[in-house]
Amino acid sequence: MYSLNFDETQLEIQRVARQFAKDVVAQGVIERDINAEYPIDILKQMGELGFLGMTTSSDWDGAEFDTLSFVLAMEEIAKVDATTAVVMSVQNSLVNWIFQNFGTEEHKEKYLKKLATGEYIGCYCLSEPEAGSDAREQHTTAEKVGDKWVLNGTKNWITSAPHSDVFIVFAQTNSELKHKGIACFAIPKGTPGLSVGIKEDKMGLRASDTCSVGLVNVEVGDDAVIGKVGEGFYIAMKGLTGGRIGIAAQAVGIAQGAFELAVKYSKERKTMGVPICQHQAIEIKLAQMSMKISAARALVHKVAWMKDNGLDCNRESSEAKLFASTIANEVTREAVQVHGGYGYVREYQVERMMRDAKVTEIYEGTSEIQHIVIARDVIKNS
Numbered sequence: 001m002y003s004l005n006f007d008e009t010q011l012e013i014q015r016v017a018r019q020f021a022k023d024v025v026a027q028g029v030i031e032r033d034i035n036a037e038y039p040i041d042i043l044k045q046m047g048e049l050g051f052l053g054m055t056t057s058s059d060w061d062g063a064e065f066d067t068l069s070f071v072l073a074m075e076e077i078a079k080v081d082a083t084t085a086v087v088m089s090v091q092n093s094l095v096n097w098i099f100q101n102f103g104t105e106e107h108k109e110k111y112l113k114k115l116a117t118g119e120y121i122g123c124y125c126l127s128e129p130e131a132g133s134d135a136r137e138q139h140t141t142a143e144k145v146g147d148k149w150v151l152n153g154t155k156n157w158i159t160s161a162p163h164s165d166v167f168i169v170f171a172q173t174n175s176e177l178k179h180k181g182i183a184c185f186a187i188p189k190g191t192p193g194l195s196v197g198i199k200e201d202k203m204g205l206r207a208s209d210t211c212s213v214g215l216v217n218v219e220v221g222d223d224a225v226i227g228k229v230g231e232g233f234y235i236a237m238k239g240l241t242g243g244r245i246g247i248a249a250q251a252v253g254i255a256q257g258a259f260e261l262a263v264k265y266s267k268e269r270k271t272m273g274v275p276i277c278q279h280q281a282i283e284i285k286l287a288q289m290s291m292k293i294s295a296a297r298a299l300v301h302k303v304a305w306m307k308d309n310g311l312d313c314n315r316e317s318s319e320a321k322l323f324a325s326t327i328a329n330e331v332t333r334e335a336v337q338v339h340g341g342y343g344y345v346r347e348y349q350v351e352r353m354m355r356d357a358k359v360t361e362i363y364e365g366t367s368e369i370q371h372i373v374i375a376r377d378v379i380k381n382s
């Protein structure tokens with residue numbers, strides 16, 4: 001039965017993350033957005049604090065906290081900077097999680113230890129120019145030639161690609177087998193034939209570098225295969241179940257950040273002789289924002305609890321991501337509205353949060369895909 005009672009460790013992690021977000025992450029956030037400047041120094045500090053290996057086992061130099069602690073920390077970081085938060089989410093819940101659960105001892109020694117401490121940044125390369133929502137349509141191929149795998153193809157929308165030390169790449173080994181022919185590979189940076197394309201000029205999350213990744217006759221051995229050949233699609237999907245929890249927490253954080261700024265502004269700004277928070281039109285907005293954030297946060301905490309208790313949470317992960325991303329867009333839009341004209345300028349930050357919120361409805365599965373995942377589970381299990 002689902003019930004929540006945060007323990008001292010979880011509350012301490014939340015306190016540390018909140019303080020770090022305020023003292024370090026919030027500094028320069030407007031400039032990083034303007035200049036599209038990746039927060040590499042902040043990420044290094046986060047690695048030292050254990051935030052990049054939060055749920056990774058201590059056997060592999062991770063902090064070995066639970067998923068609840070992870071979502072509490074994610075919310076605090078995303079509240080001030082959604083960009084830093086997305087890198088934290090991808091590293092923890094996609095890259096590290098895949099290595100920890102499917103990687104060999106050698107992978108863990110070579111990559112996971114460094115990822116968990118922030119010495120390495122990693123990326124997850126599933127999407128392609130023609131394989132976004134339809135992830136099984138992998139055009140990237142991996143062909144066995146002698147004792148080598150030779151990979152060719154293009155990956156798209158890869159978070160952190162230019163800074164990555166290791167690339168988790170999904171590729172088709174036998175198109176006749178469709179998704180059962182997909183394999184997952186760990187490819188270190190610098191491997192001949194592996195290249196990173198130019199940075200996308202994005203609407204939001206401007207400081208997280210998003211690039212394409214090219215693979216031209218990239219040769220790796222069997223030791224690069226993560227899991228079994230043919231298991232790649234399942235690894236990708238299982239990773240995304242956890243990844244979506246991280247993005248849901250990020251969306252709650254973005255909404256909470258915008259909400260707090262809207263409340264503050266509404267108490268300071270006066271019209272018709274009173275602070276605008278005393279006008280019913282604004283009161284209704286604040287109440288709606290508060291209620292929606294609480295509901296989204298409850299879904300995020302519930303799915304994190306389910307994951308920590310070893311329960312199948314694929315549907316709940318999509319529910320949390322779908323709902324939290326929807327309300328993050330609604331709340332940030334209302335936060336801009338509460339600010340009036342000031343909401344439309346960078347200094348007041350809510351316009352950035354509104355731009356950042358949008359992608360939470362797109363990446364790690366669009367809202368349309370989340371509906372499919374939820375509905376299929378409902379139909380199968382009802």
Ligand code: CAA
Nearest residue numbers: 127132133134135136159234237238241314363364365369
């Ligand atoms: N866990 C384990 N297995 C799963 C699974 C899961 N979560 N989801 C599906 N599967 C299995 C199914 O059981 C099925 O197994 P069998 O064939 O052996 O019976 C197999 O995978 C195929 O599943 P489906 O028939 O459901 O596959 P589909 O092609 O109809 O649909 C989908 C799958 C849900 C639409 C999927 O393609 C999907 O999630 N698409 C969205 C992709 C996505 O989220 N991309 C994000 C890119 S990463 C990113 O954005 C990261 C970043 O950098 C920020």
